[in-house]
Amino acid sequence: MANVIVNRVAEFLKNFPPFSFLDKEDLEMVASAVEIKYFDKDESLFLQGQVAQPHFFVVKEGAIALTEKKDSGEEIIEYCDQGDVFGVLALLGKRPYVLSAHAAEDSLLYFVPVSVFESILNQNSRVALYFAAGFASGQVVVRKDLSESQRARKIFRNDSSDHSLLIFSDPSVVKISENVLTGNESLNIQDAAKKMAFEEVSSIVIVNAKNHPLGIITDKDLRKRVVAEGIPLTTPVSKLMSADLIVKKSDSSFSDLYLCMIKNRLHHLVLTKDGTIHSPVNGIISDHDILLSMGNSPAVLIHALLNTLDINEMKMIRDRAEQMLRYYLENEVSMDFVASVMTEINDVILSQANIIAFKKYAADYPEIEKVNYCFLSLGSEGREEQLLRTDQDNAILYEDVPEHLKGKASEYFLKIGSQIVEVLIHCGVSSCPGDIMASNPKWVKPLSKWKEYFSDWILKPTEEALLNSSIFFDYRPVAGSKTLADKLTEHIYEELGRKHFFLNFLAKNAYMNPTPLGFFKGFVVEKSGEHKDEFDIKARAMIPLTDIARLLIFSHGVVKINNTFKRFEKLADLEPVNHDLFIQAGKAYEILMRMRALEGLQNGNNGRYINPEKLGKLQKQLLKNTFAPISELQEIIRVRFQLDYFLK
Template sequence: MTNSIASRIADFLSGFPPFSLLERTYLDLIANEVKVMYFEQGRTIFAKDEKVHNYFYIVQKGAVDLQKLDDNKEPETIDKCDEGDIFGLRPMFAKENYQINAITDEESVIYAIPLEVFKPYAISNPHVGNFLMESFASNIRNPYSNEHRGKLIADEEDITFKKEALFELQPIPIIKKMVTASSETSIQEAAILMSKRKVGSVIVVEDDKPVGIVTDVDFRESIATGKLPIQNPISEVMNSPVICYSKGLTIAQAQLTMMKHNINHICITKDGTPNTKVKGIVSEHDIIVSQGNNPAVLMKAINRASSTKKLKRIRNKIMILLNGYLKSNIPLTHISNIIFELNDATIKRTIQRCIEKMNEPAPANFAWMSLGSQGRKEQLLHTDQDNALVFEDVSKEKLEETRAYFLKLATKVTKRLNIIGYEFCPAEMMARNPKYCLSLSEWKEQFSQWVTTSGNDEILLCQIFFDFDISYGDVKLTNSLSDHIFDILKGNRNFLNRLAAQALRNPSPLGFFRQFLVEQDGEKKDLFDIKKRGIMPLTDAARLLILEHRVKNISNTSERFDKLAQLEPNNKEIYQACAYSSRALIKFRTKQGLKHKDNGRFINLEDLGKEDKIKLKRCFKTIKEIQELIKIRFETTYYL
C-alpha cells in the first residue's frame, strides 16, 4: 500500500535541488524516512555551538532566519530561507558544532532529512554532492545575505575562464597619500609641494571635499608656456569639476573614464561624488593596460568611429561583451558601470558627429541629458531612448531661433541612435520634442510647475525626469537644474507624500498563494511584466527615499539603496536587500532579453524552472517590505 504522506513529501522534494537531481525511486525511499516538524514563530531549530543533529533541513512552509553573532554578541540575520531552501548542512561535511542559529521567522513546517539515508546518494551522484558542497561553503541563497550573495539565475553551463581574461575587472590600485591644497594656494607653492612629495598631481579641496585637480600636464600647458604667472592662485589652473568614484573602481572602469573625459587622474571619495571627503587618487600610471579585446578597445573604437554603421557594429560587440560577462557571473555592479560608459560614449560620439554635420556652430552652450534607465546607469539592453536637451538662457528675441537649431540637432541625433539600436520612445520623451528641448529657465519653470501641480501626470513626469545624467555638453547647466530641483523640494512634504503614493502604484507582484501576477489581456496576456511589477517599484522607492534625504549625484537604484543603508543604520538590512534585488532583477531581465533577442521586459513564466521562480519570489518579498516602510513613513495608505 502506498504511503500517501511520503508520496506528497517526495512530490514536494522533486521540485527543488538537490532532490530534483535524483531518480524518483531514490526520492521515494528518502521521503519514507523524512521527519515532518512543526515550529511556531521564533522557535530555535538549532543554535550556535549546539552539537550537530543527525538531519539537515528543508523549508516546506514558512521561513527560517539564519543568524550569526555580531561583535556585540547580538544576533544578526545573514540569510533567510523559505519554501524549498535547505539549511543545516554542517553535519554532512563537518563534525564540529553549529556555527550559526536557525530561528523560525514565521510559523513553519520543516522537513528533516536523515543524514544516514541521504548521504549515500550524495556520494554516488556528483551533481548532488557538488550542489551541497557549494551551498554549505557559501550559504548563497538570497538578498538578505550580505557576504554570500547568490546567483539569481542558475547558469545552464559551467563557464571557465583564465584569470587574465578578467584582469580589467580587478580593483584599481588607489594612492591614499595624495597631496591636497586649498584654492588660495599659489601655483608656485603647489608646484613645490608636488616636487617635494614626488607626485604628478595635487587635489584642490574645500572642507576636505574635492573641488578641482591640477596635474603636471596643466603646469606644462599653462605655466611653462607663460599663460599664467606662478604667483596666481591654483584655482586659476585647476580642472573642475573633479571626476570622482568610490573605492572598488575597476581597471576597466578607470580606463573608460579617463578616455571618455580625456583625463589621467580620478579622485576617490567616500561615496563616489564630490560631496564627501577625498580618500585617494588613481593615476594613469597606476594602470597596467590589459591586452586583447576588452572594454578599453571598444571605447577607442567608439571614439574613432566615422559613421553610424560603425557605431552600430560596435554596439553589437558590446552586446557580445555583456553576454560574456553575464555567463561568467561577473558582479552586475561592474557590468553596469562598464556598459554604461560604453553606451554613454556611443551617445557622445553620435552627438559630436551630428554637430559636425550642422551648417553652423551651436548658438549657445547646451547639455544632452539621458533619462530613465540610461540616466540611472541601468540600461544594458536595447531599450527605448529617453532624452532631453537644456540650453543656456538667451534673449527673448533669439529664443525660438536657438530652439530651432537644437531641435534640428536632436532630430539628427535621435535618428542615428535609432539606427544604432535605441528604439524611439513611444511617448516621444526625446530631445527632438519641443516639450523637452528647453532653455535653463524654461526647464526650471517646468520642474516648478510639475512639483507644485503634483497631479498624477506631473508626478509621473517628475519620476522620469528626476533621473537624468549628462551625456554631452556643459555640466554647469545640469548642475544648476539639479540644484533647482532640490531647492523647490526643500520642505515640500506634500509633494513627497504624493510621490510616495505614486511609488506604491505597483504593489508586490505576488498574489494569493504566492502566485505571479501576470497581464490579464492584450498582446502580452499571461506574460509577466518584470519592469512594471519588479524593477519599477524598487526604482520608485529608491528615488523617493534618496530625495527625502536630499542626496545629490546618485541616480543608480542599487547605489541609492546602499547610500540609504549608510544613512539609516536601523533599516540597513531592508535597504541592502533592496539593493541586491534591484541588481538581481535587472540581471534577470538582461539574461531574458539576450536569450530572446528583445528588451527582456515580458517573460513567459512557463519557460522558467522552479528554482528561478522561487528566487524571483524571494526578491519580490523585499518590494512588499520597502513599500510597507514607505506607507508608514509617508502616512500613505492608498494606491493611485
C-alpha cells in the same frame, strides 16, 4: 557514507560558477577531492605575502574577510560569503597572496586542490575563460553575488585602458604570427636589435641549425638590460636571451595558450610543431596579438567608438557590446561592473553622436555655436541601468539667450537633438513611444523653461506630473555643459525643500504600484493581449523598487545618486535601522536587472515580459525572493508619508 558526502558537496558546488559549467563526471571528480574544514571566527586561512597554497577555497557557510595591510592598519577589501570562490591565484599563480583571509564568523570551507582543477582548465574553455576574466587584473575573488563591486567600477571609471574582463569575439581564433623572426647563436646583441628594428617586431627567437628554439630576446630585454645596465652591444645573444623557454603547439586551443601566458607571466609565447623545444618554431603569439583579438573587451570597444564617427561602424560596435553583455550575465559578473561598462559604452555613443550633430549644424548657426547646452539621458539610461537597447528617453537643456536669439537657439538645438536621436536609432536604440526625446521641441528647452517644468510638476502633482517624475527626475548629463545640469538639480531640491507635500504624492504613487504575487503566491500575469499569461517584470517588480528608492533618496535631500541599487546602498548608510532591508532591496534590483537582460537577449526583445512556466524551480524561487523587500518598503512609506490620510 563517503559517497553521500561527495554527493552533498557536488549538489552545493553545481549552484555556483565555475562549477556550474562542469559536467556531472568532472563535478563528482572535484567533489571527491574536496577537503572540508572548519574555521573559528577570527582564525586566519592565509596571510598577505605568504606563498599560495595548493588549494583554492569556496565558502560553504559563514563569511571570510579579505584584508590588506596598509599604513593605517588592516583594511577589509572584500567579504566572501556562501558560494564565493577565493584564493584562486594558486590556480594560475606561482606568486604570494596579495591579501590576507580571516574568518569573519564561524565558517565552513571547501578546499579545492589545484592539481585536480588544472586538467579541467585545459579541457573546458568556458571554465578557463571564466577564470581568465578575473585573473587578467589579478583579482583574487570571483563573486557570484554582484552588489559589492565598487572597486571594479572605480577601476573602469578611472582607467579606460583597464582589461580586467577580457571577452573575445571568437576565443577559438586569435592572431598568431607564423613568420617568426629567428636568429642563430652567432649573433651579437646589436645584430639581433638591427634585425628586430628592420622587421619592426618586438622579439627574436634564437634557434639552432634545425630551427629548434633555444631562447628569446624581446624589446623589454633590450630596454631593461642592455640600455639600463649598459651591457655591451657586442655581447653574444646567448648571454641575454631567456633560455628557459615555455613553448606550446601552434594548434593549441586559445584558452590553453592564453592561460599559459597568464600563468607564466609571458609577453611572448613561442609555438612549435609538437609543443616542445625539440621541434621547429612555426609561430609566436604576443600579448599585443591578444589585445588585437579582444574584439569584445570594454576597453577595445570604447577605443573603437572614440575613433569613429561612422554610424554604421558605431552600430557594429554596439552589436558586439551585446555579445559581451551576454557573456558577463551568463558568467555572473558583477552587475555593478556590467552596468558601468554598458553605461560607458552608451555614453560614448552619445558623445560621438553629439560630435556628429555639432559638425553638421554648428557652422550654420555661428551666433549660437558658443551657447552652452547639455544632453540629458533620462529614465533607465539616466539611472545607468540600461543594459539592453530598449527605447530611448532624452532631452536637451541649454542656457538662456537674449530675446533676439531665442528662435535661432530653439531651431539649432532641436536639430542637434534630432540628429543625436537618429544616430541612436541607427545604433539599435528604438525611439520612445511617448516621444520623450530630444527630437521633440517640448523637451529641448532653455534652463529657465526646465525650471518652470519641474516647479510646475512639484506644485501640481497631477497624474501626468507623477508619470513625468518617474522619467525626468532621473536625468543624467552625458554631453555638453554639466554645470547647467547642476543648476537645474539645485533648483529642483530647493523646490522639494519648500513643497514637502509633493513627496507624499510620490509616496502614494509608489505605494499603489501593482503587486507581483497573487493571493495564492502565484505570479500575477497579464490576463489578455499580446503578453497573455506572461509576467511584467518591469511594472510589477522593478518599477516599485525604482520608485521607492527615488522617493526615499529625495526625502533625504541626496543629490547626484540616480542608480537604484546605489540609492539603496546610500539609504542603508543613512538609515541604520533599515540597513539590512535596503541592502536586500538593492541586491533584489540587481537580480531583476540580470533576469530581464538575459530574457531579452535570449528572445531578441526588451525582456520585459517573462513566461513563468518556462522558468525552472530555482529561477522561480529566485524571482520570488526579489519581491520580499517590496511589501516591507511599501509599509515603511505608508507610515512615513501618512498615506492612510492620502488614500482615503
